[in-house]
Amino acid sequence: xxxxxxxxxxxxxxxxxxxxxxxxxxxxxxxxxxxxxxxxxxxxxxxxxxxxxxxxxxxxxxxxxxxxxxxxxxxxxxxxxxxxxxxxxxxxxxxxxxxxxxxxxxxxxxxxxxxxxxxxxxxxxxxxxxxxxxxxxxxxxxxxxxxxxxxxxxxxxxxxxxxxxxxxxxxxxxxxxxxxxxxxxxxxxxxxxxxxxxxxxxxxxxxxxxxxxxxxxxxxxxxxxxxxxxxxxxxxxxxxxxxxxx
Amino acid sequence: xxxxxxxxxxxxxxxxxxxxxxxxxxxxxxxxxxxxxxxxxxxxxxxxxxxxxxxxxxxxxxxxxxxxxxxxxxxxxxxxxxxxxxxxxxxxxxxxxxxxxxxxxxxxxxxxxxxxxxxxxxxxxxxxxxxxxxxxxxxxxxxxxxxxxxxxxxxxxxxxxxxxxxxxxxxxxxxxxxxxxxxxxxxxxxxxxxxxxxxxxxxxxxxxxxxxxxxxxxxxxxxxxxxxxxxxxxxxxxxxxxxxxx
Numbered sequence: 001x002x003x004x005x006x007x008x009x010x011x012x013x014x015x016x017x018x019x020x021x022x023x024x025x026x027x028x029x030x031x032x033x034x035x036x037x038x039x040x041x042x043x044x045x046x047x048x049x050x051x052x053x054x055x056x057x058x059x060x061x062x063x064x065x066x067x068x069x070x071x072x073x074x075x076x077x078x079x080x081x082x083x084x085x086x087x088x089x090x091x092x093x094x095x096x097x098x099x100x101x102x103x104x105x106x107x108x109x110x111x112x113x114x115x116x117x118x119x120x121x122x123x124x125x126x127x128x129x130x131x132x133x134x135x136x137x138x139x140x141x142x143x144x145x146x147x148x149x150x151x152x153x154x155x156x157x158x159x160x161x162x163x164x165x166x167x168x169x170x171x172x173x174x175x176x177x178x179x180x181x182x183x184x185x186x187x188x189x190x191x192x193x194x195x196x197x198x199x200x201x202x203x204x205x206x207x208x209x210x211x212x213x214x215x216x217x218x219x220x221x222x223x224x225x226x227x228x229x230x231x232x233x234x235x236x237x238x239x240x241x242x243x244x245x246x
Numbered sequence: 247x248x249x250x251x252x253x254x255x256x257x258x259x260x261x262x263x264x265x266x267x268x269x270x271x272x273x274x275x276x277x278x279x280x281x282x283x284x285x286x287x288x289x290x291x292x293x294x295x296x297x298x299x300x301x302x303x304x305x306x307x308x309x310x311x312x313x314x315x316x317x318x319x320x321x322x323x324x325x326x327x328x329x330x331x332x333x334x335x336x337x338x339x340x341x342x343x344x345x346x347x348x349x350x351x352x353x354x355x356x357x358x359x360x361x362x363x364x365x366x367x368x369x370x371x372x373x374x375x376x377x378x379x380x381x382x383x384x385x386x387x388x389x390x391x392x393x394x395x396x397x398x399x400x401x402x403x404x405x406x407x408x409x410x411x412x413x414x415x416x417x418x419x420x421x422x423x424x425x426x427x428x429x430x431x432x433x434x435x436x437x438x439x440x441x442x443x444x445x446x447x448x449x450x451x452x453x454x455x456x457x458x459x460x461x462x463x464x465x466x467x468x469x470x471x472x473x474x475x476x477x478x479x480x481x482x483x484x485x486x487x488x489x490x491x492x
Contacts, residue, residue, distance in 0.1 A: 009369045056370060073365065080366055089369040119319065120326055123255045123335040124302060128370070 001065040004075060005096045008060045011087035012235065013127045018050040027051070027088060031062070034082035038075075041067055048102045048243040049109055054235030056128070059091070061243040063102040069095070108172065108244040109192065113185040113201045114237045129182065130237035136208030138178045143214035144207040145174035145185070147221070148200055155224040157203070159195035159232075169193060176204070186241070195232055203230035247311040250321060251342045254306045257333035258481065259373045264296040264306075273297070273334060277308070280328035284321075287313055294348045294489040295355055300481030302374070305337070307489040309348040315341070354418065354490040355438065359431040359447045360483045375428065376483035382454030384424045390453040391420035391431070393463035394446055400439055401470040403449070405478075408440035415439060422450070432487070441478055449476035
């Protein structure tokens with residue numbers, strides 16, 4: 001059975017998250033349903049990184065084994081036809097060998113977190129940003145982010161329901177930039193703990209607004225205690241932007 | 247009565263357009279309603295440029311005369327509170343003198359038109375872009391746009407219901423740029439005819455896809471006939487980005 005690597009964009013707003021759940025519609029559900037309509041056969045899909053309810057993806061990746069071979073563009077266009085009217089769209093498909101696994105073959109993931117930093121709430125960017133009306137100091141946030149780069153025990157930034165075997169993770173890069181009213185936090189690592197990006201952003205917001213000094217990040221890391229860090233930033237500002245493979 | 251210049255952002259998707267109409271909810275309606283709740287008194291508002299149904303604004307401007315004076319930030323925050331849950335948000339307020347008129351004092355308007363140019367339709371940018379799946383040549387579109395800059399009779403780009411006294415308009419600048427999958431058309435003029443931007447973009451799309459050569463713009467201008475130009479690009483890609491004053 002040929003295996004395909006598929007890249008997908010979605011608006012997380014109407015979904016219970018990536019993964020199938022009993023209490024609502026998931027991104028996985030609507031994609032599997034669209035493949036069923038396309039192939040007349042149910043094929044399970046395997047994702048690079050599950051996203052929570054309300055979290056978006058610009059470049060999520062999954063793999064699927066199909067009963068027969070199709071041109072990649074046919075898969076993209078046919079499945080997109082069946083995905084309507086859901087805000088989910090396949091961007092690319094590529095036949096890969098049987099060793100490829102969307103989750104286990106990934107060597108890095110890039111997440112972006114968008115903060116709308118102005119007095120007025122979002123109109124055009126509703127459900128796409130976290131609105132913070134206090135002025136945030138991007139340079140201080142970057143200084144805080146620099147302390148997070150490298151290998152650390154991220155227990156203080158880990159959700160209680162996180163299933164990772166180890167709290168030790170390595171952040172490759174963490175860049176904070178401002179484009180007019182929008183602050184974009186871009187972080188890259190091989191993998192992340194559950195809620196890690198949102199917990200780091202909620203903590204950097206405390207630094208940006210001047211409540212904490214950037215160096216407090218060291219204390220928070222050493223505390224190994226979730227209550228030492230800032231709030232969990234809301235899901236609607238978070239995007240899984242890219243998954244990288246060899 | 248103090249006069250205020252107000253800048254507002256809105257998502258045009260759920261509205262019948264800026265102006266009050268019998269058949270649905272307009273942006274003007276919800277703003278006048280929010281001012282009524284704030285001031286306990288009805289104040290008419292005067293806009294820089296009416297937008298059609300589905301057209302967005304990043305920086306629309308209107309003016310309003312209020313019965314008494316308020317700090318600008320109070321107006322912004324109080325009216326925004328009453329604007330909920332509509333996707334309309336005041337960005338700024340400024341007290342201006344009685345000669346100021348949002349429409350007649352404007353010296354230039356900048357519109358932007360967003361085209362999503364890729365095989366796959368929009369998920370995150372749904373209702374925010376015109377999706378064109380044929381590859382568009384941005385350099386050719388820019389060459390076409392260059393013919394439109396300057397003073398011309400824009401009859402070929404004018405909606406039949408346009409109420410302007412003259413079809414002669416002067417475009418200051420018209421820039422086309424690509425940012426990954428998005429083509430942004432940015433055009434500046436003192437004023438525009440009804441549907442002028444959407445008709446120019448629909449025509450540049452014909453050039454971008456190679457159906458017409460850029461120099462055909464000259465023939466279209468000289469034809470002074472709406473049917474000589476391309477289609478009217480759909481409203482959801484259009485943004486009133488900025489209104490400029492002395």
